[in-house]
Amino acid sequence: MALHALAYCPRLFYLEEVEEIRVADDRVYAGRELHASLEAEEEGAWESTELVCPGLGLTGRLDCLRRRDGSLVPYEHKRGRCRRGEGNEPTAWVSDRIQVAAYAFMLEESLAQAVPEGRIRYHQDGVTVRVPLDEAARQEVRTAVATARRLRESLERPPVADNENLCVHCSLAPVCLPEEARRARHPDHETVRLFPEARDRTTVHVLASGAAVGRSGDTLVVRPRDGPPTTYPAREVLAIVLHGFAQVSTQALRLCTFHDISVHWVTAGGRYVAGLAAGPSQVHRRLRQYAALAQEPVRLRLARALAMAKIEGQVRYLLRATRGNAAARAAIVTPLRQVREALHAAAGAASREALRGHEGEAARRYFACLEHLLAETVPDDLRFSRRSRRPPQDRFNALLGFGYALLQTAVMRAVLAVGLEPALGFFHTPRSAAHPLVLDLMELFRVPLWDMVLMASLNRGQWKPGEDFDVSRTKVWLSDAGRRKAIQLFEGRLQEAWKHPVLGYSLTYDRAIELEVRLLEKEWSGEPGLFARMRLR
Numbered sequence: 001m002a003l004h005a006l007a008y009c010p011r012l013f014y015l016e017e018v019e020e021i022r023v024a025d026d027r028v029y030a031g032r033e034l035h036a037s038l039e040a041e042e043e044g045a046w047e048s049t050e051l052v053c054p055g056l057g058l059t060g061r062l063d064c065l066r067r068r069d070g071s072l073v074p075y076e077h078k079r080g081r082c083r084r085g086e087g088n089e090p091t092a093w094v095s096d097r098i099q100v101a102a103y104a105f106m107l108e109e110s111l112a113q114a115v116p117e118g119r120i121r122y123h124q125d126g127v128t129v130r131v132p133l134d135e136a137a138r139q140e141v142r143t144a145v146a147t148a149r150r151l152r153e154s155l156e157r158p159p160v161a162d163n164e165n166l167c168v169h170c171s172l173a174p175v176c177l178p179e180e181a182r183r184a185r186h187p188d189h190e191t192v193r194l195f196p197e198a199r200d201r202t203t204v205h206v207l208a209s210g211a212a213v214g215r216s217g218d219t220l221v222v223r224p225r226d227g228p229p230t231t232y233p234a235r236e237v238l239a240i241v242l243h244g245f246a247q248v249s250t251q252a253l254r255l256c257t258f259h260d261i262s263v264h265w266v267t268a269g270g271r272y273v274a275g276l277a278a279g280p281s282q283v284h285r286r287l288r289q290y291a292a293l294a295q296e297p298v299r300l301r302l303a304r305a306l307a308m309a310k311i312e313g314q315v316r317y318l319l320r321a322t323r324g325n326a327a328a329r330a331a332i333v334t335p336l337r338q339v340r341e342a343l344h345a346a347a348g349a350a351s352r353e354a355l356r357g358h359e360g361e362a363a364r365r366y367f368a369c370l371e372h373l374l375a376e377t378v379p380d381d382l383r384f385s386r387r388s389r390r391p392p393q394d395r396f397n398a399l400l401g402f403g404y405a406l407l408q409t410a411v412m413r414a415v416l417a418v419g420l421e422p423a424l425g426f427f428h429t430p431r432s433a434a435h436p437l438v439l440d441l442m443e444l445f446r447v448p449l450w451d452m453v454l455m456a457s458l459n460r461g462q463w464k465p466g467e468d469f470d471v472s473r474t475k476v477w478l479s480d481a482g483r484r485k486a487i488q489l490f491e492g493r494l495q496e497a498w499k500h501p502v503l504g505y506s507l508t509y510d511r512a513i514e515l516e517v518r519l520l521e522k523e524w525s526g527e528p529g530l531f532a533r534m535r536l537r
């Protein structure tokens with residue numbers, strides 16, 4: 001399989017075999033079903049066989065081994081169509097040919113007897129193609145093994161395939177982002193969408209105090225203390241967020257790790273505690289991250305791009321929210337000017353420390369504007385005077401803090417999925433329990449994913465000062481009802497589509513978070529230039 005991937009595209013081999021990233025898309029599932037059905041249909045005849053060949057340094061699993069004309073012949077089954085030669089005769093694709101030749105070569109080496117050929121059955125065409133094992137085929141296998149060994153030792157991910165058609169049929173395109181890499185290299189390249197617009201898996205928030213998450217077969221079961229359980233097929237779940245003191249069983253955690261479901265713990269007050277994601281080796285990705293972020297010029301460049309994107313987002317939102325409202329626009333003239341000045345200063349900042357100062361200044365002026373964006377109908381209890389956190393001192397800050405905790409969860413999920421080290425960032429300093437890289441990336445999304453949503457919901461009168469909050473002498477938290485409402489708003493926003501201004505395609509905000517993390521990783525993987533280019537329209 002590894003040699004098949006290598007012949008298809010060296011980058012595919014590297015992603016799958018070296019970085020251990022595997023994506024099971026519909027084509028992969030269909031291939032697995034084909035093999036299962038063959039085994040079921042022709043029991044005994046279609047026997048798969050494990051092969052180990054230390055001499056060649058290969059192991060493999062044959063689809064089927066048969067005796068033909070006195071010789072053993074390995075068979076490989078492919079769901080799709082064969083390649084056609086010049087006279088339209090059926091031939092094997094290069095990657096299939098090398099795979100079956102490797103099986104034949106391994107058999108020959110292991111059994112010390114001649115194996116004259118391998119055969120490939122293309123099920124969509126109903127044809128079988130014969131691949132002779134001659135000296136040229138043996139040499140092709142040896143060369144491929146040597147290339148694979150060399151790539152295994154390298155920290156450098158090979159470039160994307162020249163043949164763009166390969167990417168259209170590649171299961172790893174959403175991870176590899178070949179079109180984005182081409183766009184980074186050639187600004188005129190018109191990006192074809194290979195990154196899925198939305199996901200079909202959901203995040204399950206477990207809110208009820210005393211609720212427990214368990215497992216039943218391939219299903220996650222959430223049992224509240226009172227009331228009936230709710231079930232979620234594991235393949236449909238992307239993440240579980242446990243709020244407060246909800247429990248999760250070991251069996252459920254194992255099911256989560258098997259299905260790549262990340263699990264996150266958030267306190268009842270909305271503070272992010274920890275996240276868990278099963279991941280294979282992330283060594284190469286992390287080594288590249290460490291190497292890049294050990295260089296101050298790289299950190300400064302990324303920090304500047306991030307701060308500029310954030311502050312520009314604040315300016316655009318303030319302008320948009322006061323469009324057609326002369327009184328509000330007049331009220332924010334001074335702080336808006338100061339935000340713009342901070343933006344200008346950030347563009348020329350010579351150090352990250354200076355950049356943090358300009359970003360902090362912009363944030364202070366931006367928050368000073370928010371009160372003027374609230375409708376007169378918003379009750380005093382819900383209005384904003386100044387920022388307070390850990391713990392929040394009023395309802396507005398409780399809402400702001402809880403929304404940011406949800407954002408933190410979503411960003412952490414994406415960082416873990418991409419396989420980066422969340423503790424190693426480039427803008428925030430490691431001060432609190434929060435991971436600096438997650439805090440960094442959150443800056444891109446605070447305005448579009450929560451500030452705008454929160455302000456709109458307040459102006460629509462969606463919040464009840466009594467029911468939605470728990471108020472004590474020292475702090476204000478969201479009540480269960482308030483948290484449910486906030487989660488609904490946030491998750492709804494994640495599913496809204498938005499068009500990337502540089503890449504030119506639409507995707508949900510949920511996907512946009514993952515895209516930005518992947519684009520960040522490209523910054524130090526030889527394909528820089530697209531991180532933090534997202535902007536509000």
Ligand code: SF4
Pocket residue numbers: 008009010011012013015159160161166167168170171172173176177178
């Ligand atoms: S998407 Fe294209 S470049 Fe990336 S691994 Fe697949 S074939 Fe290779």
